[in-house]
Amino acid sequence: MTLTQDELKKAVARAALAYLVDGEIVGVGTGSTANCFIDELARIQHRIRGAVASSEASRQRLEGHGIPVFDLDKVDAIPVYVDGADEINAALQMIKGGGGALTREKIVAAVAAKFVCIADGSKLVAVLGQFPLPVEVIPMALGHVRRQLAAIGGGTPVLREGFVTDNGNLIVDVKGLSITDATALEARINQIVGVVSNGLFAQRPADVCLLATANGVQTLTAD
Numbered sequence: 001m002t003l004t005q006d007e008l009k010k011a012v013a014r015a016a017l018a019y020l021v022d023g024e025i026v027g028v029g030t031g032s033t034a035n036c037f038i039d040e041l042a043r044i045q046h047r048i049r050g051a052v053a054s055s056e057a058s059r060q061r062l063e064g065h066g067i068p069v070f071d072l073d074k075v076d077a078i079p080v081y082v083d084g085a086d087e088i089n090a091a092l093q094m095i096k097g098g099g100g101a102l103t104r105e106k107i108v109a110a111v112a113a114k115f116v117c118i119a120d121g122s123k124l125v126a127v128l129g130q131f132p133l134p135v136e137v138i139p140m141a142l143g144h145v146r147r148q149l150a151a152i153g154g155g156t157p158v159l160r161e162g163f164v165t166d167n168g169n170l171i172v173d174v175k176g177l178s179i180t181d182a183t184a185l186e187a188r189i190n191q192i193v194g195v196v197s198n199g200l201f202a203q204r205p206a207d208v209c210l211l212a213t214a215n216g217v218q219t220l221t222a223d
């Protein structure tokens with residue numbers, strides 16, 4: 001029986017429940033796979049104290065299920081952060097931000113002790129970059145950042161039209177990259193004045209990836 005992409009997302013969302021720490025806060029990501037996780041969380045919400053959300057959309061979905069949502073600065077520790085990815089490689093470095101929530105995702109991931117990435121098999125790639133790399137930009141710096149991104153070379157920066165992040169900023173998607181040193185590129189783009197953050201999660205990769213395949217949920221750890 002072939003599972004649909006939706007069924008694969010539900011399977012990894014369910015598998016991620018095994019990583020929860022009872023009585024603690026869980027960090028919750030953004031996107032369609034994270035939404036499946038939120039729906040699974042609703043079933044076992046008595047086990048957790050509450051959640052920290054990486055976006056307003058996830059906050060609303062969590063609250064819609066009656067799950068308490070805490071501001072990050074009111075929380076001392078997040079044992080586990082569960083989120084999807086647009087691409088992930090064997091080192092568990094990721095491109096994220098297809099939903100535009102990359103900065104808050106990066107902040108919650110930085111606080112979390114463990115990052116559990118949940119993804120369907122289509123997200124696993126040999127080389128990151130086929131998915132356009134999102135960069136969150138302070139609006140007044142748009143022209144400068146676009147020119148600087150173009151000067152790095154290898155990709156084409158394109159403004160995500162009509163999109164404003166939860167932080168009131170813009171997203172530039174860099175298309176056509178082939179990223180061989182994700183840690184260096186993440187740092188280099190962050191050096192551009194006017195960049196808030198970029199969607200490479202290489203300095204802080206995932207600790208575990210639960211990957212849904214036709215043969216079941218595989219657990220990947222970094223090479």
Ligand code: 5RP
Nearest residue numbers: 031032033084097098099101
């Ligand atoms: C949102 C993200 C998401 O995790 C990423 O876009 C994957 O989304 P989906 O689970 O819908 O494929 O980074 O900013």
